[in-house]
Amino acid sequence: MPAAAATADERLATTSWPARMMRRPEVGAAVAAFIIFVFFSTTTDAFLTVGGASTWLESSAQFGIMAVAVALLMIGGEFDLSAGAMVGTTGLIVGVLATRLAVNIWVAVLVALVAAALIGMLNGWLVVRTRLPSFIVTLGTFFVLQGINLAGTKLVTGQVSVQGFSSVAGFYNARWVFGSSTQFGGFTLQISVMWWLLFTAVATWVLLRTRPGNWIFAIGGDENSARQVGVPVTRTKIGLFMTTALAAWLVGMLQLFKTSTVQASTGVGQEFIYIICAVVGGCLLTGGYGSAIGAALGALIYGMTLQGIVFAQWDNNWLKAFLGVMLLGAVLVNNWIRQHAEVRK
Amino acid sequence: MTAEEDQTSEEDSQPGSQSSAPSALLPSGASVGEVPGPAGEAPKLPGAHECIIEVQSLGKSYGSIIALRDVSTTVKAGEVTCILGDNGAGKSTLIKILAGVHESSEGVFKVDGIVRRMGGPRDALALGIATVYQDLAVVPLMPIWRNFFLGSEPTRGRGPSRRLDSAVMKRITRSELLKMGIDLRDVDQPIGTLSGGERQSVAIARAVYFGARVLILDEPTAALGVKQAGIVLRYIAQARDRGLGVVFITHNPHHAYPVGDRFLVLKRGRSLGESEKKDITIEQLTTLMAGGDELDALAQELRRA
Ligand SMILES: Nc1ncnc2c1ncn2[C@@H]1O[C@H](COP(=O)(O)OP(=O)(O)O)[C@@H](O)[C@H]1O
Numbered sequence: 001m002p003a004a005a006a007t008a009d010e011r012l013a014t015t016s017w018p019a020r021m022m023r024r025p026e027v028g029a030a031v032a033a034f035i036i037f038v039f040f041s042t043t044t045d046a047f048l049t050v051g052g053a054s055t056w057l058e059s060s061a062q063f064g065i066m067a068v069a070v071a072l073l074m075i076g077g078e079f080d081l082s083a084g085a086m087v088g089t090t091g092l093i094v095g096v097l098a099t100r101l102a103v104n105i106w107v108a109v110l111v112a113l114v115a116a117a118l119i120g121m122l123n124g125w126l127v128v129r130t131r132l133p134s135f136i137v138t139l140g141t142f143f144v145l146q147g148i149n150l151a152g153t154k155l156v157t158g159q160v161s162v163q164g165f166s167s168v169a170g171f172y173n174a175r176w177v178f179g180s181s182t183q184f185g186g187f188t189l190q191i192s193v194m195w196w197l198l199f200t201a202v203a204t205w206v207l208l209r210t211r212p213g214n215w216i217f218a219i220g221g222d223e224n225s226a227r228q229v230g231v232p233v234t235r236t237k238i239g240l241f242m243t244t245a246l247a248a249w250l251v252g253m254l255q256l257f258k259t260s261t262v263q264a265s266t267g268v269g270q271e272f273i274y275i276i277c278a279v280v281g282g283c284l285l286t287g288g289y290g291s292a293i294g295a296a297l298g299a300l301i302y303g304m305t306l307q308g309i310v311f312a313q314w315d316n317n318w319l320k321a322f323l324g325v326m327l328l329g330a331v332l333v334n335n336w337i338r339q340h341a342e343v344r345k
Numbered sequence: 346m347t348a349e350e351d352q353t354s355e356e357d358s359q360p361g362s363q364s365s366a367p368s369a370l371l372p373s374g375a376s377v378g379e380v381p382g383p384a385g386e387a388p389k390l391p392g393a394h395e396c397i398i399e400v401q402s403l404g405k406s407y408g409s410i411i412a413l414r415d416v417s418t419t420v421k422a423g424e425v426t427c428i429l430g431d432n433g434a435g436k437s438t439l440i441k442i443l444a445g446v447h448e449s450s451e452g453v454f455k456v457d458g459i460v461r462r463m464g465g466p467r468d469a470l471a472l473g474i475a476t477v478y479q480d481l482a483v484v485p486l487m488p489i490w491r492n493f494f495l496g497s498e499p500t501r502g503r504g505p506s507r508r509l510d511s512a513v514m515k516r517i518t519r520s521e522l523l524k525m526g527i528d529l530r531d532v533d534q535p536i537g538t539l540s541g542g543e544r545q546s547v548a549i550a551r552a553v554y555f556g557a558r559v560l561i562l563d564e565p566t567a568a569l570g571v572k573q574a575g576i577v578l579r580y581i582a583q584a585r586d587r588g589l590g591v592v593f594i595t596h597n598p599h600h601a602y603p604v605g606d607r608f609l610v611l612k613r614g615r616s617l618g619e620s621e622k623k624d625i626t627i628e629q630l631t632t633l634m635a636g637g638d639e640l641d642a643l644a645q646e647l648r649r650a
């Protein structure tokens with residue numbers, strides 16, 4: 001039918017390349033990141049130097065890994081408020097095992113990994129089983145972990161931190177994986193930045209190109225529909241909570257091996273920053289929409305601002321105000337996008 | 346647990362071969378082995394007018410509420426069985442039993458002449474009984490092509506490089522919809538941007554593509570305007586012409602009569618009788634639905650007013 005084909009082609013042409021780009025969830029974050037980059041590059045001297053760039057990239061990296069994991073979870077329609085505390089938990093497990101119980105460092109790292117996976121699984125299982133909002137379930141896990149982190153650390157070490165890693169055998173080997181850096185001229189590339197890029201790339205691949213990625217969008221967009229067409233909802237959800245927990249483990253290791261110390265309060269209060277980064281990156285709070293690259297850009301915005309404010313020698317507290325404005329702006333933009341994507345009868 | 350077990354290893358299926366409803370195209374998890382009873386054979390496409398589903402004296406109670414009592418009907422290949430009735434008549438209850446969502450409390454449920462007990466919707470799917478619910482089971486924010494294959498996505502590559510075969514997915518979505526007479530500008534747009542009738546049609550096309558022999562539609566025209574309803578009725582006729590048995594639920598005799606071959610009227614959970622099209626006129630059907638005497642009384646009342 002030549003006539004039909006011709007009309008189809010003509011109508012196809014209306015969704016041009018820029019229009020397709022605008023459909024992507026991360027467009028807003030990319031524009032915002034660019035503006036902030038230009039702003040601090042022009043208003044401060046240190047920001048655009050190699051040393052400055054090393055600093056804000058590293059600062060973005062650890063938030064970025066968590067933000068990407070949290071974004072996957074949010075696209076799947078859930079939250080994890082225990083993600084921050086879990087970063088501390090994994091570090092403390094390694095710290096106590098390696099420094100107090102003389103467990104091999106690699107074994108300790110592995111034990112922390114398994115522990116994180118189990119906590120993630122428990123989070124997911126509780127959410128699926130009880131059908132309670134994950135907000136409440138993981139708020140519970142958050143308090144439990146926070147309590148264990150503080151009380152447990154005090155009990156074992158008598159302090160609120162674990163130290164003494166330099167005497168642990170094999171510490172510097174493990175450090176190569178989690179805490180090393182490479183020099184390019186004056187530019188210090190932290191290995192955490194590499195982990196961040198890798199994690200973002202893998203998450204993007206999974207989300208857009210694989211079956212589990214399709215299921216994540218589906219269960220966040222309409223769980224009932226997803227179940228009706230045979231999407232394994234329970235398994236996908238538990239997998240998402242475990243992914244978040246594994247990201248927390250990775251960040252816990254990155255922090256531990258970079259600083260050679262773990263504070264009992266590590267990660268507490270950061271869970272909302274991860275969520276904000278994901279939302280700034282285009283994730284809907286209601287689920288079913290968002291992107292891993294967007295969340296990584298959200299973290300980049302946060303990291304650049306965090307360091308930019310230091311370089312500009314402003315009061316640190318401006319960061320909070322900035323964060324609030326970004327969040328509100330992002331939510332408004334996202335809502336608008338959603339309405340235009342969904343409603344048209 | 347891995348994603349492996351949900352896999353349909355369906356590579357590049359040929360558009361145009363769907364009328365033969367290959368069992369390899371059944372949705373994930375629709376493995377025939379899950380079906381209780383003497384099953385094990387893949388669903389075959391029966392000849393036209395062959396009986397696929399036969400139910401006798403079905404009854405269903407929810408606790409003390411009797412939602413359905415002594416209902417019998419048949420669904421034949423290439424024919425449309427209409428189930429009519431007012432709100433609360435038990436239409437949804439009946440089709441939920443057919444779809445495997447609920448088990449009947451009484452009665453016999455035969456598929457291909459064999460008595461079955463459905464353990465869930467997947468058992469029904471495995472037998473080729475697909476249901477398009479009122480909410481359509483689509484995810485509004487996802488693109489049409491992702492919705493079309495949701496839960497049964499074809500993949501290519503092995504191991505970590507295993508990925509959605511998006512080119513094939515888009516092409517099949519496009520051609521399947523074209524077969525139903527829907528010419529979409531862009532299968533990449535969110536399905537939520539389609540009109541109600543179009544969304545309904547995508548859901549129907551999906552069920553047909555994935556090897557349905559029986560298509561159950563729960564009030565597909567209820568929320569639609571006259572024109573949109575007409576479009577959906579046309580798709581029902583098309584599915585019928587492709588050899589599917591269709592169960593069409595509606596409370597509107599004017600929607601049922603033009604496409605239906607058989608009409609089952611329910612009232613308060615009971616059957617008011619089943620008629621072949623040749624045995625009933627649309628006026629009789631309307632009267633039957635409204636409860637005969639009641640409608641006459643109403644007509645009288647209105648005339649006087
Ligand atoms: N899950 C349920 N629990 C209790 N009662 C139900 C349930 N589902 C339906 N019913 C009752 O069964 C009767 C038939 O309902 P339904 O089959 O949904 O009717 P219809 O689809 O024809 O409007 C109604 O009286 C309804 O209240």
Ligand SMILES: [Mg+2]
Binds near residue numbers: 437
């Ligand atoms: Mg109903």
